[in-house]
Amino acid sequence: xxxxxxxxxxxxxxxxxxxxxxxxxxxxxxxxxxxxxxxxxxxxxxxxxxxxxxxxxxxxxxxxxxx
Numbered sequence: 001x002x003x004x005x006x007x008x009x010x011x012x013x014x015x016x017x018x019x020x021x022x023x024x025x026x027x028x029x030x031x032x033x034x035x036x037x038x039x040x041x042x043x044x045x046x047x048x049x050x051x052x053x054x055x056x057x058x059x060x061x062x063x064x065x066x067x
Contacts, residue, residue: 013063
């Protein structure tokens with residue numbers, strides 16, 4: 001698969017995530033915030049941050065299939 005096709009597939013999968021999962025993933029993986037920092041920023045518990053990261057990663061893997 002071409003690099004651009006892979007990139008497009010990942011972007012589509014990210015955009016398909018529920019907004020709160022997408023925001024949580026972006027804060028951790030793009031902005032580099034810790035789970036504690038994300039919890040403070042979003043005013044949620046650290047456990048909720050971890051749950052959203054786990055579920056978001058699971059959905060992303062399901063969305064991109066076998067790249």
